[in-house]
Amino acid sequence: MTFKPFRHLLTGMAFACLLTPLSTLAASTDNLWHDVAGRSLAANAPKPAQFRSLSLDSRQMAAYLAQAHARGIATAVSLPLPEGGFSNFNVVDSGTLPPELQAKYPEILSFKGTDAEGRRLRLDVSPLGFQAMVFDKDGIWMVRPEVIAGGNDNYLSYRRGDLAGLGGQWQCDTHGDQVNPLTEAIHPKAVTPSTVTGAQQRVYRAAVAANHQYIAAVGGGTVAGGLAAVTTAVNRVTEVYEYEMSIRLVLVPNNNLIIYPNAGSDPFSSNGTGVINNSTSVINAAIGVGNYDIGHVFTTGSGGVAGLGVVCGGSKARGTTGLPNPIGDDFYIDFVAHEMGHQFAGNHPFNGSKGNCSGGNRNGSTAYEPGSGSSIMAYAGI
Template sequence: MKKVILGASIILLVVVLVNLHFDSGTNNFSSNSNLYASVNDVSGVLWTDVESSSIVQVGDRVIVPDYYRTVSLNMSELRNILNQAPLESIVKAKNSSVILSLPLPDGSFGRFKIVESPVMAPELAAQFPEIKTYCGQGIDDGTANVRLDLTPQGFHASVLSVNGRFFIDPYSKNDVTNYISYYSKDLSVDPNEFVCQVENTPDNSKNNNLLLDNPSSIGDQLRTYRLALACTGEYAAYHGGTVPTALAAMTTSINRVNQVYENDLSVRMVLVANNSLLVYTNSSTDPYTNNNGSTMLSQNQSNIDAVIGSANYDIGHVFSTGGGGIAGLGVVCVSGQKARGVTGLPAPVGDPFDIDYVAHEMGHQFAGNHTQNNTNCNANPSTAFEPGSASTIMGYAGVCAPNLQNHSDPYFHVGSLIEIDGFTTGFGGTCPVNTATGNNAPTVTLPSSGFTIPIGTPFMLTGSATDPDSDPLTYCWEEYDVGPQGNPNSPSGTAPIFRSFNPTTSPSRMFPKKSDILNNTTTLGERLPTYTRLLKFRLTARDNRAGGGGHGYDLMFFTADASAGPFLVTSPNTAVVWEEGHSEMVTWDVANTNNAPVSCANVNILLSTDGGDTFPITLASNTPNDGSESITVPNNLTATARVKVESVGNIFFDLSNANFTIQMASSISNLNSGVPERFGLAQNYPNPFNPETKINFDIPSKSAVTLKIYDIRGVLINTLVNSEVLSPGFYSASFNAASLPSGVYYYRLEAGSFVETKKMLLIK
């Protein structure tokens, strides 16, 4: 059973702004045009949430995520809006006045500035005017960009964002009214086995400089390549059996591939003018062996050269429903080789096909090698930067156990960026048309390299970046090591031990990831060094500019040394209770980190009150790294405290293993009045009180005693006595509520089998 996420019943979601201005006096938008759709304007209703059970299925459902939102689309209204989108050659997306809101899977909406962005040559677009493509830049989320298409197959949208990638696709085949909105992470595992082969083409002497580390030119120019894209009769049959429907599906795929290539590489592919000649609808007469990728390599090269002409395209590829994937390495712009690219799946549709496979195979054609470090999975040792199956586009996510995840994330590893950047600015830059984007690449700055950390100890890397255009940046820290292939749980030598994760808005990354440190768990592909070795990392900054993104990267390196570590917090390391104002000891295992080669003389001791998410409170600054420090507990009451001991002048640290409690100070005293006959709990005095009161209780026999304070909701406020073994006697405990609001509170005494609760009133 699929979970359907629903939002409001009917919501206005499109705004087209012409000559729009903001009236600061009234805090309202106003417009000199009647194109602004108001809430009461029925023509402005674009999206309507609908129950999945109410949709009449008109065709096969080929994309069925685990979780999704179902909406209906006012197609005529959408066409009215998109018809007003300017061409991106006239207006850049970030400057467009056409604003389209899209339904997110979580029930909310996101707004985008939209321009028309053709992926078909003008002659082909004129032949198929019903196929249109667009791109857009996020308004509510500046890191988001979108690719849209409107074809005979319906509407499609793909959004790349630091908050997750999501799609809008038709609910089923032949349904242009109902749609699903879903995150890529909610797609189930593709059951099809996919094998990718890389053909090392005989003349790649032109590509010897693929690891050029010069990203300065990436982003200011959009490199547009002429793509000759063929399909087999079987592929066309899957998509409706006609040239328009097959070409529509091919356009949707290339539009989505372009989104990633433009964002990461400032590369675009445009279908050639007579591409319809390569759309075959009869599997009996087409020039391809649908289920044999290797055979189709040479077939595609010969066919495209014959039909299109070698001088009339820059890269060629063929889609099928079988045969897996295979492509020549670095063949773009190379006559006689540039059409050697094949992608085939039984279900050639959606994100798994477009990103896991098409973007991957075309990545080979642009000189990108495999990045996975698993054994027996077509790894390329010199570029095996990612542990296990890898998770980025040029890896084998989901098809090379042990798998880090089921599908590829929609971005290239920095190793792939360096390879493809080197190619597209070298020989692979001899055939595209370059267009100035008006964009400038960000510049990354990193700390000095060459220091040493202890083994088995978490660390944090932090860099910075500046963008000349003030674009919101995303950051991605990635290991840049290659070494012996093997299981990621048992690395050796300089093998990669940290996987890549999706870019974020933070220039810092914790190794291993924060959730594993806090929960004392492990993630496949995240492993602290356990022996002496060199570690290299790169930070990539992306500006995510629609229509041609820029990126910058830099490298840092350091050594993990087995003569030191693990550096560990030893106290507090369990669910203890601290009282505000009291002195407590923080202890840690120095583990030889105070001596060479780590040579960490001092540490900082920090406190978190939110379970380790942030550490804003300093308990001790620049104190000697000697393993212990007496601190005064601050008056930051919490049940989710953690302590962090971090190196000064280095990157390593450790966190306490469990949340502990900081509560208000209390005092308990034995009144020395003899021994009571029975257990008892007295009413607090005074009551009502402000802010202090006393609670007396009687213990007739030696017992483990607990006395706790709760608010009216039953939330624990303070523990005055915590399972303390008390001798027989009359006792009094003090409770100070200076930091609490007025209200009813409860106190509860537990002593052996005796349990009693009473109420008290705080009035301020």
């Protein structure tokens, strides 16, 4: 697999920063985008019912954002709306990568921002490409490479609602009986959380591991590629958690130590129960038991398995999410945010008992939502 558009990225950034004043690009980054009519989608591209097909000068965009990031300033970025036209977002560093980890991987940049209409943006630039997720009043829309790490500048802009869901691919297994006694001692009411979160933002140090199958699936098969994909996922999940619960996730400074691109050194399978049975011991050994607050493992086959209310306790890494295609809004929002929500003591709120809601997944004391539910902790539409 080739990373042609981002090859020698730092060298290209350096020359571009010398040649192109920041103010010039800031005035109109929409000039880096060009509509492409009639292009057929690649076989492994997402297939939304409606989409906008574009090309992006990705090297110039990466150089522009790297320059702004290095100067620590807010900057303007134009994103193509799915229906046509552009929206200008003011973006700043998202804080997903701590300074120590950012210094090790300067090619991975992570941003957050807003536009004049109040839309909220999460944006990442890495060897995997330019990827954006926008939350607006009509739902979520995406801007992403047609194929992640696909080796070209073909991009798509589309709304989440125009993309078919994953349906029966998902299985969630909440281990409520596995709550660690230490967690109970620290948070005795963790499994019956308050409906009021308060105004204080809480920052949690997240140790997010990735097995070799996940890293191969997201592109590249390298530590940098795996970490880039993890950064994108955590940045997206944090948007939901900050907005809904005033919780921010920050990757631990040595998170690269738990990205396993090689099968021979990978301690994790893609079996959900198998993963969480050793996830805490593996992450404790690599990161240090006192150096993180929540741990999670990404795979391609573990479905979703998590301990209930385990954050900050002795079983704080008992959580995993895995799908055959672990990329995109479905994976980040519907599944990773859902499983991490269990770790933060969120239970299933749906009242349905058929289909995916059967098999003991319904929790009577929190079954407030009709049918399969509508919130992230429910099984909305699956």
